[in-house]
Amino acid sequence: MQVFNFCAGPAMLPPAVMQQAQAEFINWQDQGVSVMEVSHRGKPFIALANQAEADLRELMNIPDDYHVLFMHGGGRGQFAAIAQNFLGDNGKALYLTSGQWSKSAVAEARKFADVDELDITFATEDGKGAKFPALDPSQGDYRYVHYCPNETVDGIEIFEEPNAPWPVIADMSSCILSREIDVSKYGLIYAGAQKNIGPSGLALVIVRKDMLKLPKLAMPSIADYQITADADSMFNTPPTYAMYLASLVFKWLKAEGGVKAIEQKNIRKAATLYDYIAKSDFYTNGVATENRSRMNATFQLLNSELDGEFLQQAEKAGLLALKGHRIVGGMRASLYNAMPEQGAIALVAFMDKFAKANQ
Numbered sequence: 001m002q003v004f005n006f007c008a009g010p011a012m013l014p015p016a017v018m019q020q021a022q023a024e025f026i027n028w029q030d031q032g033v034s035v036m037e038v039s040h041r042g043k044p045f046i047a048l049a050n051q052a053e054a055d056l057r058e059l060m061n062i063p064d065d066y067h068v069l070f071m072h073g074g075g076r077g078q079f080a081a082i083a084q085n086f087l088g089d090n091g092k093a094l095y096l097t098s099g100q101w102s103k104s105a106v107a108e109a110r111k112f113a114d115v116d117e118l119d120i121t122f123a124t125e126d127g128k129g130a131k132f133p134a135l136d137p138s139q140g141d142y143r144y145v146h147y148c149p150n151e152t153v154d155g156i157e158i159f160e161e162p163n164a165p166w167p168v169i170a171d172m173s174s175c176i177l178s179r180e181i182d183v184s185k186y187g188l189i190y191a192g193a194q195k196n197i198g199p200s201g202l203a204l205v206i207v208r209k210d211m212l213k214l215p216k217l218a219m220p221s222i223a224d225y226q227i228t229a230d231a232d233s234m235f236n237t238p239p240t241y242a243m244y245l246a247s248l249v250f251k252w253l254k255a256e257g258g259v260k261a262i263e264q265k266n267i268r269k270a271a272t273l274y275d276y277i278a279k280s281d282f283y284t285n286g287v288a289t290e291n292r293s294r295m296n297a298t299f300q301l302l303n304s305e306l307d308g309e310f311l312q313q314a315e316k317a318g319l320l321a322l323k324g325h326r327i328v329g330g331m332r333a334s335l336y337n338a339m340p341e342q343g344a345i346a347l348v349a350f351m352d353k354f355a356k357a358n359q
Ligand SMILES: *Cc1c(COP(=O)(O)O)cnc(C)c1O
Pocket: 009, 073, 074, 075, 076, 077, 101, 148, 150, 151, 152, 171, 172, 173, 174, 192, 193, 200, 201
């Protein structure tokens, strides 16, 4: 049976990448050993790391005045690292909140420094939305403003590019590489890998070089951007197997036509699902039209007593991990880059069948 995995994270990886990883699992580049068994200081692995960085730079059009760092500790590791790297000498920062992840980011930053929080959500007739606000330098002396363009749990995505009088830091864990962005609009972009990049544990950081001049706090060396940059992301042993898989995902994405092409595919997948829900009197979506996430489509059954039955039958039909996050309930279909268009089509076909059988 064909299975489609809608898990929000760790998420499915492209089947072609998994097959290549399987084929070379115990014999990488004819060395007779796995890529996870070789030194990160050896020529073959350094070549892999350099190629991964070059491919990512090409995919995202990253300017030369930005470092690309491969770090440990996933997305949440960066919640702390950002405050530690930039908020020394009593520095302040502004955190915009639009859902679960941006709220978690503020809570972590507060352990280290004095930060302000601004709720950027609003309610319309069709649901909850969020907007990057107009900001004025007189609002505060901030080292940076942090926000989360795609709230993975809530299904709220902000598509407009940010504009602020301070450097913008974006948690792109669940939307990186899903659509074209202008990297030069950001002081720092980061992402846990397990949605659009590779396995969990790895974190990707894209940081403008001048940001590293900001005063920092005392912190573990592995969290320090300057130390990581100076060591080409190899201050200590990097998560080599995760980097290998990320390198294959970047190559796959280039072969798919890059970010521009995958964005068109992502638009079609999301439209397949949202257009169906909009027409339905059995399912509903509580997010404002302009903020409906392309990566994490949240939806509810109007009769929530059928939730359990829906999930059970979906799983039997090979449609996995559709249960919404425990905090918000309902359903969530994550449609990351690796999800084929047939996945969205199969989901809608199942939803329609289930609705007709239970109307
Ligand atoms: C998944 C996710 C995280 C957390 O990533 P971890 O690797 O589990 O720490 C942070 N922010 C967003 C937006 C996410 O989707």
